[in-house]
Amino acid sequence: MKSIYFKTDNDGLIGEIGAFCQEEGFQSIDLSREHIDPSDIKYGFIVADARFSNLFQKVKVPIAFVGDPDDYNTPHYILDENAKLIHIKSFIDSAMNGGVIANISSNCRLKKISYHYEIGNDIFSIDKIVYNLTKDFVYFFKISDLQKIRIGLSEMITNAIEHGNLEITGEEKFFATENDSYYDLLNQKLQDSKFKNRKVNIFVAISQKLLKITIKDKGKGFDTSKIKKEHTEEDLYKLHGRGILIASMxxxxxxxxxxxxVVELIKKVT
Incomplete structure (x- = not known):
């Protein structure tokens, strides 16, 4: 089970940790009551008052301090004493996805986003690209829901690069996969002057009510009337059309x- 270990005198922050754990299905463990050596913690996350930093010098898991300790040199996050549930979520989401260590201020609450990204055909870095696109979504969605959004978005961006910009057909992908030559096919397309400089443009608009992501590639497009309206479990194991099915979930x-x-992805913020 995922866990948050905490050692703080801040009752308000303890309440926020409890609320986060209840919402996301984490276990909360009070290090002031449990006799656990912090250096023995191998999985989970730690939140502690900065004045206890000497107890956490050897921890191997992500840690957020309430305040900035002067004598702690290992990378860490900083929460201030007014941190709320959203700032605990920001810390956990960033730590789970290899985000940059940064201060998380309780005076900063995101209400609306609208931005435009242009990305190249770096299909081998999709996970990093998707995280950068969605790291601020934590202000609007539960982490468990955010992880699902990332999976669906990853599939659709992959489609835009693979079938759109690189014009790899379903038949070509199937044949190359069956013959263990898929990466050879990808590299061939990526080096082709016709395809290599194409970009994917991604437009994001999110508010307290709705998320809308628009993805536009430079490919020839396809016959959208062939998209299946209903799917069976068997479709999940097929190479062709699988990305759209996963995103639709x-x-x-x-x-x-x-x-x-051009594809538009819409999700209600609940």
């Missing part, structure tokens, strides 16, 4: 333009 709507090179 985690978004409320998936809408394509007529050409098939």
């Amino acid at each position: 985690y978004f409320d709507e998936i809408n394509y333009n007529k050409k098939g090179n």
Whole structure:
């Protein structure tokens, strides 16, 4: 089970940790009551008052201090004494996804996002790209829901690069996968002057009510009328159309333009 270990005198922060654990299915463990050597903690996350930093010099898991300790040199996050549930979520989400160690201020609460990203055909770094695109979504979604959004978004960006910009057909992918030459096919396409400089443009708009992500590639598009309206469990194991199916499990709507090179993903914020 995922756990948050904490050692703090801040009753308000203890309450926020408890609320987070209840919402996300984590276990909360009070190090002031449990006799656990912090250096023995191998899995989970730690939140502690900065004045206790000497007790955590040998920890191997992500740690957030309430205040900035002067004598602690290992990378850490900083929460201030007014930290709320959202700041605990920001710490956990960032730590889970290899985010940059940073101060998390309780005076900063994101209410609305609207931005435009342009990415290259770096299909081998999709996970990092998706994290950078969605790291602020933690202000709007539970982490468990955010992880699902990332899975669906990853599939759709992969489609935009693979089938859109690189124009790899379903038949080509199936044949290359069956013959263990898929990465050779990818590298061939990535080096082709016709495809290598193409970009994928991603537009994001999110508020307290709705998330909308628009993905536009430079490919020829496809016949969107062939997208299946209903799916069986067997479809999850097929290479062709699997990405759209997975995304449809985690978004409320998936809408394509007529050409098939622009897709809009919509999810309600609940």
